[in-house]
Amino acid sequence: MAKNYNSDQAKIYIICSDLCSEQFEKGLKDKNYDGDITVLPSYKKLPRGYIQVAALKSPDLDFSLTSPIANIVLGKPGKIDLSLFKDLPKTKTPEHLETLTRKITQNIKGINFKDVYQGFVLQGTKVLNGHVVSLRGTKTLQEWIMNALAIQIPILPFWSQELSKNTKLQAKLSSAKVHLGFLIQYALMAKQVFDGVEKAKNNSGKGLPLNVTGYSRGGGLAVLVSLATFITNALPVQMLTFAGPRVGDPNFKWIFDLLINKAIRVVNMADIVPVLPPESIEIAGQTFEYAHVGKEASFLWQTGDLINNHLEYDNAVKLNVPTITPPMPNKPVTGRP
Secondary structure: OOOOOOHHHHHHHHHHHHHHHHHHHHHHHOOOOOOOHHHOHHHHHOOOOOEEEEEEEEEOOEEOOOOHHHHHHOOOOOOOOHHHHOOHHHOOOHHHHHHHHHHHHHOOOOEEOOEEEEEEEEEOOOOOOOEEEEEOOOOOHHHHHHHOOOOEEEOOHHHHHHHOOOOOOHHHHOOOEEEHHHHHHHHOOHHHHHHHHHHHHHHHOOOOOEEEEEEOHHHHHHHHHHHHHHHHOOOOEEEEEEOOOOOEOHHHHHHHHHHOOOEEEEEEOOOOHHHOOOOEEEEOOEEEEOEOOOEEEEEOOOOOOHHHHHHOHHHHHHOOOOOEOOOOOOOOOOOOO
């Protein structure tokens, strides 16, 4: 079993994943819903002691199929105008990042805004092993488009400024890059995450770690949230995700692994999502390299259907399906066992 993998904690985070989905669905149906997870069906399964301190909400970028971002994802002629994002690497705080990203995306032709729930922040206790940020998986076509926007841009400067204090990191900082689609989705709620974690930290006193979790797309966002909160909120961070994709290049992986030494990715070897984006991908004439962060806890749950292979993490975790430490192959396992 992968070092630091805790099956009991994994079961709690699967419940959190279910709550994220229920929160999203209730938000669509009830315009007056405020993101409170205590009113959701799965809340009764959550161990007592957690206190919700934030509901994370950000725009679901409603693309037209002729928008610049949709065009590049769909492989249509032309290039995405990266000059739209030229000021992102100049942001100095999470608040600045979220404000600027909202402004940029509002100005992209063919995009409309529609706020939806993305997850929540829980204040925890020592017995519960700390606080939790939980992020949901993909629910909309627009999010699938953003997930496929695998062009890379440099890591953010307020991260770089803090990291550059460590001489071991300086050589990696100038070239480390991350997935643009995931970065935008994180950036649209960056201040909310920062504020929620600060509230949990201040309410409970210093010393408790932050546990960041997410499923699928949420697993990708969890990588960015883990690094960002480690740097900007100045507290210990642990990450445990399910079905998470690759998020950054090898230099980003090197930085992440150096700073976040308790990071586990739970993956089904029959699931295609954890092998995306590919280790090397060409987009609009450019080649981008990707690498997974952290350690892997792999299991095999083959249903014979790619979609179901991606959806069965809750059953596998609840049934204590054994995990192994060797990394999974670069493509999903085929055939039934």
